[in-house]
Amino acid sequence: MEPEHKRKLHARINGWFAENARDLPWRDPECSPWGILVSEVMLQQTPVVRVLPVWHEWMERWPEPAALAAEPSGEAVRAWGRLGYPRRALRLHAAAAAITEVHGGKVPDTHAALLTLPGVGDYTAAAVASFAFGRRETVVDTNIRRVHARLITGNALPSQSLTAAEMRLADSLLPDADAEAVAWNASVMELGAMVCTARSPRCEECPVLSNCAWVQAGRPEPHYIPKGQAWHGTDRQVRGAMMAVLRQAEGPVLRELLLTGPVDLGAPAADSSLSPLGALHALSAPQEQLERALAGLLRDGLAELSDAGVRLPA
DNA sequence: CAATCGTGGCC
DNA sequence: TGGCCAAGATT
Structure with missing residues (x-):
């Protein structure tokens, strides 16, 4: 992509974020890396509104990893409440133990070190390295993948599983400077969460509507039908x-x-x-x-x- | 790569 | 009413 076009996308999406971003506690500059790690794990497959109250409880009860590690894992599971996928609580407890025992009580600040923590995969490692430590990381979550699919590729939805092509695309779009890259990660994610949503996107509010390949293509239908998640009787x-x-x-x-x-x-x-x-x-x-x-x-x-x-x- | 793993709000 | 979907990780 031409540098000029890329620069324009950055300016528009970051500008939109500056005006419209939600005021989330883990985005507070004072929020600790531990608070950001906890938020990222809680937000894996769970909406923000349901995470908020539980995250506050956790931060008050376990303000640092060692405090959580000092308790039985069952306490983490109980305090997880109804966020869903409770083994995330188990893994977060194990991560707190590893941070305490291996990393001197401090959340590691590199993608590679974060990746060794239980419950931390490629997305979460990149997100924490970027949002907690200001690093230039290629953050790719479901929101970012959907924005890229529509804005650049022209598809209604991203591919069913994360592809190498998607990672290359995300890499190519990432600004060169650290601070710019961090802002870009947060902005595109927020755009995907609030405007470029999976169902009924709010295109009239989109800062890059005129650049959207999907809209220009006449909003074609998805190439596949997402398979539902069975529940009753399972x-x-x-x-x-x-x-x-x-x-x-x-x-x-x-x-x-x-x-x-x-x-x-x-x-x-x-x-x-x-x-x-x-x-x-x-x-x-x-x-x-x-x-x-x-x-x-x-x-x-x-x-x-x-x-x-x-x-x-x- | 595909299956598995919770929960609740929304259209 | 019920299927869809959400800041994924692991096997």
Whole structure:
């Protein structure tokens, strides 16, 4: 791409960001690298509005990695609440331990070192290196991929999996200077999240509408049909319901209580479908599926067996 | 590369 | 109402 065109895109998108960016706490210049790392992990597949309250709780309770590492991993899982994908909490706890033991309590400041932390992949390593340490990193998330697909490539959606071509494109668009690159990363991501959205993009608000290859091509349909994520009747649904029971429980939960279908235990109130246990039983999952779900939780370290039953890791 | 892994709001 | 989707990582 011509340097002049590239420069124009930078100016327009960064200018839009300066006027329209959300005021998110992890964008505060005072936010610590730890706060930024926690936000990035929480934001993996979870919307900002749901992350906000939990992130504040975590920062107050565990202002630095060592504080989290000093507690059982089950506390991280419980404090994760309903953000989803609870093994992220487990990995964040493990990352805090590694930071404490291997990195002197400080979040590492290079992409390579960050990549060695549990739960930190290429995106998160680049995002933390860029946003927390001001490095020039090629940050590529689902928002940025979608903006590039439309603005440059002219497709409605990015390819189904991250390709080498996409990385090269992102590399070629990244400004040369560190600070410019950091601003560009944040700006394109925000544009994708707020304007160039997956469904019904708000093109009338787009600062680069006149440059958009997808719009100029007449907004062609996607080249493929995204496959939905099955939920009802799946192991994931059962795991989720089971985790809700364990999070809410004070201590161990009787194994039979988790694995048994609806049954009159003489305490009908406790089995209300409004309680986590009631919700689990209301699924009426086959015995085999319940056992498979529990085995999965134990294998993943999200739960453990004690004399008294099943509980979060202590 | 494709499957797996939560949760809830929105259209 | 129900499918779609969200700042991915791991196997």
